Amino acid sequence: MRYSRQLDPSNKKFFLYGMTLSLVIFYLIHILVFFNSRSRLNKYADDIFFQTEQLDFQIKRGLSRAKLVASEICSENDLDILRKILNQYYYLGDIGRVKNNQIICTVKKGLLKEPINLEDKPYKSSSDILYWNNQNDLFIDEKEAAIFTQGNTAAFLSTSFLAEVHIDIQTRNGSGGYLYLKDNEYILKVFDKIIVADHISQTLKKEASLYDRLLLPGSLIHTKHCEENSDICLMTIIKGGGVFQLSYFYIVLISLLSIILGMSVTYVLVVLQGGLTAFLKKFRKAIYAGKIYPVYQPKVNLCTHETIGVEVLARWNDPILGSVRPDIFIITAEQFQLIRPLTEQLIKQVFRDLNSILESNHNFSVSINVTASLIIDDDFISFLKDEVSQYKFNNKQLVLEITERTTSNREAMARASKIIKKDGYRISLDDFGTGFSNLSWLTTFEPNEIKIDKFFTNSIDTETINSITLDGIISMLNRLDVDVVFEGIEKENELNFIKLNMPNAIGQGRLFGMPQPIDELVAYLSN
Incomplete structure (x- = not known):
């Protein structure tokens, strides 16, 4: 039997139903990819936050022990004790002494010929630890690092922190995360691919926007981790979640597959409907003939x-x-x-x-x-x-x-x-x-x-x-x-x-x- 009239591609209803079903299929694939990405993002965040908790502990513990050293600051005995403390905390890149907001010595650099000023206003946490921006070309292992001070002691974030943690999600729009202070949202570290400033300010908001909730192109997937006893919080981000995070090649491929599948299913449904209609017409004609x-x-x-x-x-x-x-x-x-x-x-x-x-x-x-x-x-x-x-x-x-x-x-x-x-x-x-x-x-x-x-x-x-x-x-x-x-x-x-x-x-x-x-x-x- 022929069903050309019902299945004519120029038929507006057929095209409308087919494209509607194609959009539904595309969105379902999009949701599947989104939840897969969300799952991997959570895994990524768990890995990072585990290290973040270790970092927070090591900063507090290292600074606390360094404050108890009775030797004259920056003396050989003082630096020897600080060196022993440093060797016990993997995520600390260096420990030094501070006087009048100036770093005067560190374990790795010894007594500085010229003290380095900490000029910017620090951010103070609930644990009375000051967090400073790195400045005046101060570096650890040839790379910039954040500085934490308490009393006369300074601790530097090790460059090994998060070095082995990477996000396992293919995305063309950007992904990664950042650490920030819980109380004042001061950004401590940005890692993996660059997250631009507007993404940081956007994800620090308490609620996701309606645009993000609908998982539309350019929406942000983000997860937030904060512990009650920690000063540091973690935010992980993927821009353009779901299908829209993929390369243009895969977006076009999934779009074509959705259209083919949507039109095919519509075709089958119309064939079934047209088949019954045609059968009844033929049956009725056979009766009266x-x-x-x-x-x-x-x-x-x-x-x-x-x-x-x-x-x-x-x-x-x-x-x-x-x-x-x-x-x-x-x-x-x-x-x-x-x-x-x-x-x-x-x-x-x-x-x-x-x-x-x-x-x-x-x-x-x-x-x-x-x-x-x-x-x-x-x-x-x-x-x-x-x-x-x-x-x-x-x-x-x-x-x-x-x-x-x-x-x-x-x-x-x-x-x-x-x-x-x-x-x-x-x-x-x-x-x-x-x-x-x-x-x-x-x-x-x-x-x-x-x-x-x-x-x-x-x-x-x-x-x-x-x-x-x-x-x-x-x-x-x-x-x-x-x-x-x-x-x-x-x-x-x-x-x-x-x-x-x-x-x-x-x-x-x-x-x-x-x-x-x-x-x-x-x-x-x-x-």
């Missing part, structure tokens, strides 16, 4: 071996769809209000096919499947009477097999069945013992005939619950004044069992004849 035709399966009296009638079964062979299974198109007809036109078209064809047979043998009957909803449909009953009136066979030769997949109005069905039987038509209860065709329907329809479902017939000579149930059904039906038809008889042992337990029963199944078109039925009856 008489393309759904009847075949006939013989019903045989097991006592006399005489063919006493046939059951009508519907078939549909489509040039494109092939042979469509009856259970598919019958259910479709019931669901989409096509069961009445389908049944009426079949009845017209059946009467044309069987008219001569029915008129020549008034003991021969034809069974037609009808739903319970049609039984209570006055228009359908009027149609049936009008069709029968055009022929000379007796009403009693027409058997209406009640097939039903939903419960209906029982009172209405009981009234309708009495009227139908009064007009001479016979009622058969199909698929007895299964689904809705159970014992309660016996009192509703008071049928002339009961058909035993093939599941029970095929259970003969087996030790199953169906076999046990069949014994009870036969025992009950032997007491009722109804004709009993066993469907699906395929084997001799099934036939023998039925003849032994219900010799006057009627048989139907492969053992007697397959469903066949009218020309083959005529030949079958002649032989």
Whole structure:
């Protein structure tokens, strides 16, 4: 089947649905990448903050121990003691002495020829430790370092601090972090890729912006770590989180994949919808064109071996769809209000096919499947009477097999069945013992005939619950004044069992004849 009209790429709805779904898929991928980045950022922050806590401890401990040294400051003994203290704290790059806001000596540089002024105003923490900007070309191991002072002692941040910690996230817009003082937000150290000043001021705010919460391009992912007993806090940052942190190549690649997937899913959904629409259109056309035709399966009296009638079964062979299974198109007809036109078209064809047979043998009957909803449909009953009136066979030769997949109005069905039987038509209860065709329907329809479902017939000579149930059904039906038809008889042992337990029963199944078109039925009856 072709669905070109529904799937035309120029169709605005198709394009709109496809692009909307593509955006949803892109955003879902974006969220996945974001949470993956957030997870790695937290891992990164944990690694850094562990070292930050060690740094904070070592600064406080180192300065505290250096204050207790009793030797004259900057003397050889003083520097020797400071050297021992320095060797115990990995994150301290150097320790020295301060006098009048001037560094006068350090362990690594010894007594300075010219003291170095600490000119800028320091930042004071809650632990009474002063934090100074590095200045006047003062450096440790040829690199700048932050300075911490308490009393007459100065400690320098080692360049080894955070040297082995790196963020493991690919980003084109920048990532990294910085250390700052909890009380006054003084920036102690910026590490990894450069974080510009506006990012620092932005992330120091207490709440993330709505723009950042929506994870839009350029939004910042940041995590903050602060401990109650520590003077130092950590902020880690990724700019342009999620997909937008990736390179342009990956953004374009993910965009293309989202569009392809979104359009593909939309295509499949439209195909399914278009497929159902096209199937219904073809099915409806086949009904009114008489393309759904009847075949006939013989019903045989097991006592006399005489063919006493046939059951009508519907078939549909489509040039494109092939042979469509009856259970598919019958259910479709019931669901989409096509069961009445389908049944009426079949009845017209059946009467044309069987008219001569029915008129020549008034003991021969034809069974037609009808739903319970049609039984209570006055228009359908009027149609049936009008069709029968055009022929000379007796009403009693027409058997209406009640097939039903939903419960209906029982009172209405009981009234309708009495009227139908009064007009001479016979009622058969199909698929007895299964689904809705159970014992309660016996009192509703008071049928002339009961058909035993093939599941029970095929259970003969087996030790199953169906076999046990069949014994009870036969025992009950032997007491009722109804004709009993066993469907699906395929084997001799099934036939023998039925003849032994219900010799006057009627048989139907492969053992007697397959469903066949009218020309083959005529030949079958002649032989």
